[in-house]
Amino acid sequence: MGVPRGAHSPLATIFFVAIGLLLLCPTTNAQLTSTFYATTCPNVSSIVSTVIQQALQSDARIGASLIRLHFHDCFVQGCDGSILLTDNSTTNIQSEQNAGPNVNSARGFGVVDNIKTAVENACPGVVSCADILALAAEASVSLSGGPSWSVPLGRRDGRSANQGGANASIPSPFDNLANLTSKFSAVGLNTNDLVALSGAHTFGRAQCRTFVNRLYNFTASGPDPTLSSSYATTLQQTCPQNGNGAALANLDPTTADAFDNNYFANLQNNQGLLQSDQELFSATGAPAALVNSFSSSQTAFFQSFAQSMVSMGNIGPLTGSSGEIRRDCKMIN
Structure with a gap:
């Protein structure tokens, strides 16, 4: 898993109205709390952060990959760690990792396993894999220069996957x-969430196959007209026609591994790498206004992003006696 002057401008008003609506609609599930592991695993956040810090030393992409896992988990039967389950004929599990949006692109599973091992060594049988994904997403953002937030915890792990x-x-x-709006609405997220969460594309990479259609014969006259011609030319060098679809391009051509608000300025300059990115600014209305607001104020973006991450993390969690605490994130107990 992309928006931005003046304290009294219409754009600022839109932003604060959006935040006000979020505050009117509680974003934390009453069964989740940031203090859930205060007595059973008090150091869990620091454990997660330490493992990710180590991983970042050799893999600058890992932060973006981990937040994507949390995103792709929550959009499928809620935030239950189902994306971590691998194929298993005995338990009739068809892994979500083999679904179109994930196959040959979702990554970071080894780091999740390392986090789980470290957490199990400190607090065996206590912390769910679903909560590890939520904590890893927050740590990945904050370690990359983005905001930090209190992660509501207490999710339990699902015992099934849903590839379809x-x-x-x-x-x-x-x-x-x-x-995009329809898919976000289906899980209870609004336009502000859509634009704010799209801002996660301020770091990470995308494979050529996810945007090469915009570079060649998109229209009779050539590339996608919503793509800057100079940017399209640069991308064609990375992704030649009929080239390697798995080759990578930076989602943010300016600060590829930093979590900042440059993503929104890129959209204003017609440098949104993915069609789904540029769509936020190409259409008129609230999405474009939010792009302008977030571009002009990193503080506004960071505040909204943190709120929306909490909202996303509260999509359909399993709590209480539902589900389980997996010993191994790849398989049910």
Whole structure:
């Protein structure tokens, strides 16, 4: 898993109205709390952060990959760690990792396993894999220069996967604004959430196959007209026609591994890498206004992003006696 002057401008008003609506609608599930592990695993956040810090030393992409896992998990039958389950004929599990939005692109599973091992060594049988994904997403953002927030915890792990649901529900890089809005609405997220969470594309990479259609013969006259011609030319060097679809391009061509608000300035300059990115600014209305607001104020973006991450993390969690605490994130107990 992308928006921004003056304290009294209409754009600022839109932003504060959006925040006000979020505050009117509680974003934390009453059964989740940031102090859930205060007595049973008090150091869990620092354990997660330490493992990710180590991983970042050799893999600058890992932060973006981990937040994407949390995003793709929550959009399919709620934030239950189902994306971590691998194929298993005995338990009749068809892994979501093999769904179109994830196959050959979702990554970071080894780091999740390392986190789980470290957490189990400190607090065996206590912390769910679903909570590890939520904590890893927050740590990945804050360690990359982005905001930090208190992560509501207490999710339990699901005992099933939903490959078909992953194919249908996860937003696609080819989606237009209507489809994006529909998919976010289906899980209880609004336009502010859509634009703010899209801002996670301020770091990480995307494979050529996810945007190469915009570079060649998109129209009779050539590339996608919503893509800067100079940017399209640069991308064609990375992604030649009929080239390697798995080759990578930076989602943010300016500060590829930093979590900042440059993503929104890129959209204003027609440098949104994915169609689903540029859609936020190409259409008129609230999404474009939020892009302008977030571009002009990193503080506004960071505040909204943190709120929306909490909202997303509260999509359909299993709590109480539902589900389980997996010993191994790849398989049910």
